[in-house]
Amino acid sequence: MKIYIDVTNLLRVDFLTGIQRVVREVVLRMIRNRKLDIVLLNYHEGYKEFQIIDAQKFMDYFSNGIGSKDELVTDQRVNPVNMQPGTVFFDIDGVWSLSLKRSHLLPILKANGVKLVVYVYDIIPITHPQFCHEQTVYNFMTYIGAYLQCADLIIASAQSTLDEIDKLLEQLNLPKIPGKVSWLGSDFNIKNSDDTEINxxxxxxxxxxxxxxxxxxxxxxxxxxxxxxxxxxxxxxxxxxxxxxxxxxxxxxxxxxxxxxxxxxxxxxxxxxxxxxxxxxxxxxxxxxxxxxxxxxxxxxxxxxxxxxxxxxxxxxxxxxxxxxxxxxxxxxxxxxxxxxxxxxxxxxxxxxxxxxxxxxxxxxPVSWDTVTEKIENALETMKVEYPYPIPEKIKQMVYLTARSEDLLETLPYMEAFMPFIEELVICCPDSMVEIMKKEYHGRFRLQYLTDSQVLNGAELPEDHSKRNFFLRCLAMKSDLIDDVFIMADDDYRPLHLINQDVFIKNGKFCGYYCYHLQNWKGDQNHYSSFDHCMFRTRQFLQEQGYSTWMYESHMPQAIDKRVYQEILEKHPDIETKGYSEWSIFFNYVNTIYPGQVENLPFVVMSWPGSCGAWDLEVFPKEYIFENYYRELYEPGEIFEQYSKDYYAGTEMENRKKVTDYMNYHNAHSQIRAMFQAYRANYEMIYGEYPTFALSFTAEGCTIRLPQYIGIGEEAFTRIPFLIQNEIGLEEAEITYRYIDVQGNEIVTGAEMNMALDQKELEIPVRGIWGGMKGIFELEVRYRGQIFSRRTKLCIMKKGLEA
CATH class of the missing domain: 3.40.50.2000 (Glycogen Phosphorylase B;)
Known part of the structure; x- marks a missing residue:
């Protein structure tokens, strides 16, 4: 089990006293014991990331005075946003005065499924603030408040402290947090002292x-x-x-x-x-x-x-x-x-x-530091929960939910050729589709059917697409036709080449492929889709339950354990009709309840999203194993127009070329986003601050804030993030933009967009035209029958340059 420990404060102080001496004694022993996988971190304010500390050099310096603190930091970095589920973040130092506030950090780690453990020495700034500096009280309140809301385990130096924490939780009406006690030791290591002479x-x-x-x-x-x-x-x-x-x-x-x-x-x-x-x-x-x-x-x-x-x-x-x-x-x-x-x-x-x-x-x-460290390690090990279900050596079944026989029949040849370990399909489908499949399919898979009438048993099917799918999949999990562990898929997920089951389960762990962080999902704010609403509902449920919030809607087959799904439905019996995401519910539940059972991996799917400009990617595939098939991408003028829509003997070779074309297409769009980031960096160099875009809606009207100039990449959409202040709870506003050249002539008027205002940030898609153009950018907002507008200088940037 990987344990992250932030030693930033220990590296910054020039003397070791109090808490820093404790950190030194415990951390040195944890490294030596090798009972846990310890990763020491130093937060770099410039990078906004943690730097990994060389454990051996840390031991040399703090045990024997060899080397210097500057030599302890490696080139490796860890971004909190990407810390993986099943890992543990352990705070043992006095970090409340550091720049990286736990009120910011902990919700990010919690959403990732990272287990949060803190060693609390006391809560004196809370119980006796009169004895503390007012800044210490403020910093500590922010720090301990974050842990009282997010911690999975509190280790205290004394039972008295743990009792005080329990009282505080009760006063704040917060749930009790599991607690352990580990006294402090007293056999301090003094070998690192420069002076052993008596003063x-x-x-x-x-x-x-x-x-x-x-x-x-x-x-x-x-x-x-x-x-x-x-x-x-x-x-x-x-x-x-x-x-x-x-x-x-x-x-x-x-x-x-x-x-x-x-x-x-x-x-x-x-x-x-x-x-x-x-x-x-x-x-x-x-x-x-x-x-x-x-x-x-x-x-x-x-x-x-x-x-x-x-x-x-x-x-x-x-x-x-x-x-x-x-x-x-x-x-x-x-x-x-x-x-x-x-x-x-x-x-x-x-x-x-x-x-x-x-x-x-x-x-x-006296209690030795060896004993203290052992107790702390034992407490940390309670964060690891053994998975209660045996994982089969062989996965042979794939389960489809589909109402499109044509799409499924076009996809199955890819499955037969590239997923040889699959022997059986369970097709969850409308009753009318069974006869079509029996008539048209002649491949090697053994087909079984779970029809709508069988699973619904008289229940009404929801009209909303996402709610319907989730409802049917929840009901299907109760069927004996479905294996304990199976591969779940939709009818348009196609493998690109030969794969084995290690893609889905490896070393007894599920491979969970994520494509986004749900807490950051904004959706199409011009028109929320059924998918967007599903993501919002799922996010809210996961946050309310304290589960991680990775987004696993990667549009590819993934391994599912039916027994866990049944456990989820038993624990949350009312969710069947809520229209959540079947993928994100499963993996985030496992992340939280059985930490370490999911190997979190970036998604490996081509054509998700179908258009690279649909949203700015948070996660970038390192390889492509599947294609999320969009028929329209094979039409004339589209990226895959030269390739076959159907499987044939040369498909695998063709797919290699297809991946290359897609990567070039994807990279071109990434360059557009990179141009906007280059514009922000250049703006900061000129004006000493990053460009700010904001809309403020009040009863009196709309205030628009734009930077001194705006830079947009040529020939593609740039999604410009606007901060939203919506004091009156306005649901949406009509927004458009236009370009005006230096002579005052209108060049482009963007489409009118009815943008949703229910989030703190709004992404407005703005399309660049020819590179090198300069003029005026005007943003117009229609609100309560009035038009509000604001202009700023416009610069259309050429690829790789700023015009």
Missing amino acids: PEAVDAVAAGRYVLMVGTIEPRKNHALVLEAFEHALFERGINLIFAGRIGWNVQAFEKKIEEHPKRNRQLFHLSGMNDATIDYLYRNAFCVAFPTFNEGFGLPIIEAFQRGTPVLASDIPILREVGGELCDYFDPNSWESFADTCMSWVENAERYEEVKRKVAKYQ
């Missing part, structure tokens, strides 16, 4: 006499002021010293000044900052006791560090420290200096009691 200031402070030690950043939450107050009132006069070992944090300017100007400074009161690990160890071992007066804590690592060195601890009487310190600590009220002073004096005045505590502490067995 002379620390030696002098220790030599000054018996002392109480506080380790950690000086900040309001840590409550240093209470301890100093107790010393000023009671403990300095008893000959006890106080050492603060930690840097100055936020919002303690007055306290910092008090320390610097204190009359006991460097005699009984010492402030040591920037101490190395060896010095901190020295201070722990020689302390009379460690004070931990914190108002709240995520874990309380100084307790463990003190115990490990045989030093007693005085701790705040709060749940988290009770959990960590148990019976080995003495506790006091963190709001009372008298309580602290009395508790400390109980040890000073009772040597027998103090020695008894020391004897108990000496027997303490």
Whole structure:
């Protein structure tokens, strides 16, 4: 199981303390253990992608100080948009202040079917915001809020923290998230320290006499002021010293000044900052006791560090420290200096009691980082769910849903020639089609029929095309005629060459071929089709259920497990009539419920979409195995006019040429899109911002925003993205455009388009004419009987150039 870990923050800090030390210890062990497939990531703000870290170089640097941080990054990148289902994204560092906000990242990964796991140290910025900087509170709220909505598993450093998270979820009316606890360890690796010498200031402070030690950043939450107050009132006069070992944090300017100007400074009161690990160890071992007066804590690592060195601890009487310190600590009220002073004096005045505590502490067995890492790895492994159904070694059956005997009969010779492992077809069709097939088909396949009357059993067939198909396929899944695992297809999916069943199932996993991300699907906004509405409905259902949202409508045969489909229908019994996508429902369900069971692959289909200008592709096939057959593409003047519509002995050779022609055709359209991207980049260089296209609809009218000029590729459609602000809930608007030359003559008027306004972004298809033309571009919007228009400079770009 592949585990992604973002170590961006660890690579950026110049010192290792607190959370970064934890990240180092755990990640190093996870790499060494090789129990999981660990991939370390560094986010590059320029690329907007993660860079993959060389694991061996990471170990060399953070274990032995070999090399530099700059050498850890490789040339390999991972775009969050393309992270695959079944993988795990594990956050263990303090990433809430990084530029890549989890409120943006996590929904993307969740939609991909990536499992999201976070290690939570505390939620103090939520429960005690008064002790945190306001920016920290804001950043942390955004961070933890994203995880409370998206996380599949929370690992906490203490049960107390997990309890607080459960309370927060309940208060927010959010479902409970599975949780595990893994305490922090204390056997830190100090080999990477440049300095192992004891700091002379620390030696002098220790030599000054018996002392109480506080380790950690000086900040309001840590409550240093209470301890100093107790010393000023009671403990300095008893000959006890106080050492603060930690840097100055936020919002303690007055306290910092008090320390610097204190009359006991460097005699009984010492402030040591920037101490190395060896010095901190020295201070722990020689302390009379460690004070931990914190108002709240995520874990309380100084307790463990003190115990490990045989030093007693005085701790705040709060749940988290009770959990960590148990019976080995003495506790006091963190709001009372008298309580602290009395508790400390109980040890000073009772040597027998103090020695008894020391004897108990000496027997303490700390949790090792090996144990911590093992618990974290075990928790991560719960994200892998074994697939409950056996996968057959051989797939022999293909299932068609069709009402077109002619199309199916034209397709079957391709199947016979190029898919030899298929032996049997189950044809789901109207009753009237059975006799036609029996009469006309004479091939090698054994045919079985599942007619509409058989599956409907008196139920009414929906009129909408997508709803009808989904309804019939759901009903067909209940039939014993259909094998547990089969290939599902439509009648116009044709293989281009010889293939085997590894195309569909490989190494016991389903190959799921996706063509888009459903969350980005806009459809034909000039006229939504039945297909578009199906995609929108499917997306909404998948999002509501927390399933991934890949779009598997790749217009090619794909392997389906009937047992899983029956499981889906049992879990969601009302979906049969909803008109969802049979392909996306199946694969996204498996992605989420049985992560890792689908090998997500880019689709391998030629002629999907039928026209390259129908929409801008998100996913580009790396090879072509199937053709989505469109008869019209073989008509005179079309791309395949010279090729046969029917199978013959030379089809495979012909298909190779056909693929080459299609790739050239596809590349030409890709160049058009590339020209628009080149225009955006050039615009940004000139004006310092990317071109903005926007339409704002209010009760007063329509405001159109266009950039200083617009660049459009020649001889093809460019889909221009407009941001939509639709305060009044307008359903659609009539939009057209025109080109005007430099003399003021109208050259082109685009077709009037009734564009849907139900999405945040509208893509308006604009056709370029001859390259090199310059003039005026005018956009016109008709709204409530009024015409609103705006003009900008026009540039029709030649291929490969900007005119």
